[in-house]
Amino acid sequence: MLGRLANTSLIVLLLLVAGIANATNIEGARLWRSPEKTRLVFDLTGSVNHKIFSLSNPSRLVIDVDGSSLKQSLSSLTLTNTPIRKVRWAKRNNNDVRIVLDLHEAVSPRSFLLKPNSTYGHRLVVDLFDKGKASAKPTIPPKSSPAPVQGRDIIVAIDAGHGGEDPGAIGHGKAREKDVTLAIAKEVAALFNREKGFKAKLTRTGDYYISLRERTQIARKHGADLFVSIHADAFVQPQARGMSVFTLSKRGASSETARWLANKENNSDLIGGEEGVSLDDKDGLLASVLLDLSMTDTQTRSIKAGKMVLSELGKQNRLHKKQVEQAAFVVLKSPDIPSMLVETGFITNPEDARKLKSHSHRTRIAHSIYTGIRDFFHHQPPLGTLIAQEKSKGTLVASSKPRKHKVRSGDTLSDIAARYNVSMSGLRRINGIKAADHIQIGQLLEIP
Template sequence: MKILVIVALLLSASTVLAGTRVEGVRLWPAPDHTRLVLDTAGLVEHNVFSLSGPSRLVIDLKDAALSTDFSKVDLSGSPIQRIRSAPRNGNDLRVVLDLKSDIKPRSFVLEPNQQYGHRLVVDLIDEQGSRLDRATSPTVTQDSAGKRDIIVVIDAGHGGEDPGAIGPRGTREKDVVLRMAKRLADLINQQKGFTAKLTRTGDYYVGLRNRTLLARKYNADLFVSVHADAFRTPQPRGASVFALSQRGATSETARWLAQSENRSDLIGGAGGVSLDGRDDMLAGVLLDLSMTASINASLGVGDSV
């Protein structure tokens, strides 16, 4: 009887010791936030809170140990001054970020992808407000006839923790498309009557919804998303162009309509059709009409591409 008890205790002790490890760390500074990513050997339970005077962010990881070196992380361009860590309560790990200024934290875990395993993501959000809050339509020149510039928003796909497709020699889609997007923006800006804006200018991730919201804020006439796809075999060459399809639009319509708080934003704010205070049937019809116009315009541009 006594032996059984001891065995059980030993077993539970070894499960505790077999907790997860923090095996790597990456930092992605963006214009309005910095993303800190911890690679963990498995799923990790965590708790994040901030302290002030001086500003610090505390990340507590349950049942975890450190097997990476925080002192090797390049902190330039981020609000972090120093990263410290210490074991806590026996098996837990506490990571402390000494900060240059107050930030708003947000944290979540990411499942393994093509390039990385389990991750804990901590976003340090600039208190000055997000890039989305600050974005306004660009100052555009008007010619003598009173015509304003056409605004083209160019969206480099992926970025930061999301590498996109990876080539056989490790080329990452996020890098290729950023260079393409910048080049394209330069070419467009050289054209009289055109102004280009980018959804991202560096190696950081922008959420899909935020990319389109940015385009709306910039008052975009045209939104071009640049991607570089991979395929299972090396034979395919060339380019493909996608525009929204009728079927896609309809299911998208249904999804958006469900989010009633976003309705007035849907068809483009001030200059567009407001869906406020209209019943769902009418809202649906207006949205479909607007979508059909967008799709036709998109197909036209796609043809030229």
């Protein structure tokens, strides 16, 4: 009898130890804010079962994680500019963790699990959509028609790759792709917003995650005339280096045509031309022909624009490939928006990574992207734009960049020279600067 009790006790003890060993730990959490939602990410040591539910009066969101243990306090999360007022947590049923988010206002929550990747382990993601902005079933939105006035600006959508929970490639010297791409994208946008006849729209303005489809949807919402996605390449061998430009491959175009046709019944998709062409009232064959024509024209324009950007990049930087490459990247799949993806160098290469962390080098890249796109539209401006009007009248000038620069905090002579694509010697000479880099905040420099 005693032996049997001892065996039973041993089995219970072993089961308890096994339960402890198999418990999933919540190692910590990260919080990201984007224009439409707040994303809360829990790092886990393994997969879990979980559920979430909302409570009202006051507004709360409850997150129950089965068979888990919280190993790190959540009190260090920065809740500023989020709907979360306070985070509380406690052990539940001696085996689970309950996390309660006290909210300033009601939200539309969504949760899902992510499997490990090269950067993170298992994760539980909880998205808190601002009321009225929760994403329903993904659809293909119609492209916004440009304002029906003559002399409109050309809209350039600039997409900084990765962001938030997705850092992209992490390269030599811990350089993060998401930081490099956002810095370059902002620089390109600033150049276009100083250029008469152009307007830039950033798909993301800060460090937050946007899905690939959302990026092209933002471009469509703003009626973009061109979409450029900025990235930094990575490879297992650190010797790989240099810049590349990609446009959509034929295989990618074919798969996207099929996707658009599949969505025809649920969308008022507009393609091509000033007024656009609706697919809603077209039979399958005609819709397929229209889409094919639109994709072919868009690919042709994408390649032309890509070649001009690649040419500008090659004037000051090492190229990985000397011709525009083609691939089936999701962000390039708008049938009526010329699109390109620019790989600004290999972040896994020590020399490229060092340069990509340099402000002056990023400025040179931004200027090359801007110049290539600007020159493309000077050759082929969309109808109804100011650039098209000036070209038809013969009054189009190469550039309307300001010829003066007011020195700001952090500016260096090399940065300013790179921004305006001029030589430092010329900048020194025209402004009478004799010391190596002797400029002062507020000083007005003339640009040669």
